[in-house]
Structure formats: structure tokens, C-alpha cells
Amino acid sequence: MNITSQFDSGNIHVISAEDPNNIKLSINKDNQSEFYQWFHFKLHSTPFVNHLIHIENLAESAYPDGWEGYQAVASYDRDTWFRVDTEFNGDTLSIDFTPEYDNVYFAYFAPYSYERHLDLIANAQMSFDCKHELLGETLDGREINLLVIGDENDSEGKHKIWITARQHPGETMAEWLVEGLLKRLLDDTDGVARALLDTCIFYVVPNMNPDGGVRGHLRTNAVGVNLNREWQSPSLEKSPEVFHVLNKMQSTGVDAFFDIHGDEALPYNFVAGSEGNPNYNER
Numbered sequence: 001m002n003i004t005s006q007f008d009s010g011n012i013h014v015i016s017a018e019d020p021n022n023i024k025l026s027i028n029k030d031n032q033s034e035f036y037q038w039f040h041f042k043l044h045s046t047p048f049v050n051h052l053i054h055i056e057n058l059a060e061s062a063y064p065d066g067w068e069g070y071q072a073v074a075s076y077d078r079d080t081w082f083r084v085d086t087e088f089n090g091d092t093l094s095i096d097f098t099p100e101y102d103n104v105y106f107a108y109f110a111p112y113s114y115e116r117h118l119d120l121i122a123n124a125q126m127s128f129d130c131k132h133e134l135l136g137e138t139l140d141g142r143e144i145n146l147l148v149i150g151d152e153n154d155s156e157g158k159h160k161i162w163i164t165a166r167q168h169p170g171e172t173m174a175e176w177l178v179e180g181l182l183k184r185l186l187d188d189t190d191g192v193a194r195a196l197l198d199t200c201i202f203y204v205v206p207n208m209n210p211d212g213g214v215r216g217h218l219r220t221n222a223v224g225v226n227l228n229r230e231w232q233s234p235s236l237e238k239s240p241e242v243f244h245v246l247n248k249m250q251s252t253g254v255d256a257f258f259d260i261h262g263d264e265a266l267p268y269n270f271v272a273g274s275e276g277n278p279n280y281n282e283r
Contacts, residue, residue: 011216032224171262
């Protein structure tokens with residue numbers, strides 16, 4: 001039996017893994033941070049033998065309430081993910097599972113890999129309505145990608161709509177949402193999308209935090225900075241992701257801004273308050 005997380009977005013620490021009925025694991029903290037909650041690992045073991053996996057020390061994780069009623073996801077092919085029997089006792093998450101194949105992957109949510117992100121950017125740029133712009137680099141040297149959808153040469157009077165996702169890298173559902181959004185916006189047979197592009201230009205950053213995603217972080221970038229708290233005074237030394245995106249926002253203007261996140265408990269889409277926006281009013 002072997003457990004590894006040495007791959008894109010992998011995160012697990014093996015405490016003991018000799019007995020299939022008593023596997024003990026824990027989650028590594030984000031680099032230079034106290035946040036931890038995201039896990040992603042592969043189990044190589046004997047098929048059709050029951051395995052009981054315990055992930056310990058979760059009472060001090062970033063969002064302990066998120067484990068209540070939670071079910072982990074698993075996959076054999078890293079494409080189709082399904083829920084598995086999971087229980088939480090207040091500190092330990094227990095996964096009860098009998099694999100059908102030699103290898104099975106487990107994760108906090110369905111992962112959105114950096115390779116899939118690169119494919120998303122590459123495919124989107126091939127649309128007539130889309131232009132890719134490189135805003136800068138992260139601290140680990142990865143690209144900060146912007147997709148501009150709509151004709152900037154015909155922008156007078158059009159609304160500037162900004163959409164960012166995955167400031168918190170462990171909230172992978174945010175980039176899955178953006179993938180679906182792009183599929184519709186770039187579909188030249190979609191009447192709703194065509195109507196929107198008549199009046200709007202979309203500026204989309206599908207992944208604000210690729211370093212954190214690849215490193216298997218929950219909430220922070222390469223140096224443990226929570227990008228969601230950097231917008232007042234970002235820096236190239238700590239938060240180049242926000243620094244470059246904010247500079248571009250200031251040059252284009254912003255009529256509406258959707259910052260896509262994810263939630264462990266609520267099974268629907270919702271809009272959080274925007275009272276901190278200086279233009280926020282009763283309307």
C-alpha cells in the first residue's frame with residue numbers, strides 16, 4: 001500500500017499506512033501560513049479490500065464547520081469524480097471506501113489542474129471574440145492570464161465587466177464555473193451571449209492564484225499571502241497577482257466585478273455583500 005501527493009495540487013501527510021483499516025493522515029499547512037483544509041492524494045492498494053482512512057487534526061483547520069455533513073470526492077481516472085462515504089467527529093474525517101482498481105485519487109473538491117487551466121486559456125484565445133493578455137508573473141514564475149471577450153476597439157458606451165476566480169486556490173469550483181461561463185460567452189450560436197457582447201466587454205481572470213493551486217494550498221499564494229485581503233495595497237513582493245490585475249482594472253475601468261469563490265456547505269450559487277465598495281448604495 002502506498003499514499004502519495006507528489007503531483008499538481010497534491011497535499012497530504014502520511015502518519016501511518018500499514019493497516020488498510022486504520023490509515024492515518026493529516027493535511028499540510030499552506031506555505032508560510034496557518035491555513036489548511038485542501039487535500040488531494042492517491043492511494044495505491046489492493047482492489048476490493050475495504051479501506052478506512054482517517055484525516056486527523058481538523059478541529060484547527062481553516063473552516064472546521066465545513067466538515068459537518070461533508071463527503072470527500074474520489075476518482076479512478078482523474079476525470080470523473082464521485083462522492084464517497086465520509087464521517088466527521090469534530091476532529092477526524094473518516095473515509096470508508098472499497099476501491100475497485102489499484103489506484104484511486106481522493107480530494108477535497110474535484111481538482112482543477114494547472115494543465116487544464118492552460119488548455120482553457122489556449123482554447124479560449126482561438127475564438128474570434130477573445131484575446132489573451134499576459135498581465136505578469138506570479139512569485140513562482142507562472143503566468144497571470146487575462147481573457148478579454150468582446151471588441152475593445154468598439155468599447156465606447158459598453159459596460160466593463162470583470163470576473164476573477166480562485167483567489168483561494170482550494171475553491172476549485174470557482175474555475176469550473178468560469179470554464180462554463182467561457183463556453184457560453186464564446187459560443188457564437190448563444191443568443192444570450194451575443195446580446196451581452198453587444199453591450200459589454202468581459203475581462204476574465206480564470207485563475208488568480210495558480211501558485212497556490214499547484215502547491216496544494218487552500219487559501220494563499222506561494223508565500224502564504226491571502227490574495228483576498230491584498231486589494232487595498234498589493235505589492236510585487238507579496239501579491240503580484242492582485243497588483244497586476246488591479247493595475248489593469250484601473251486602466252480599463254470597472255462597471256461590475258464578480259469575484260468567484262466556493263463554499264463547503266451551501267449547495268447553490270449566492271451573492272455575498274458588497275458593502276465595502278465605495279459606490280455601494282441602496283440601489
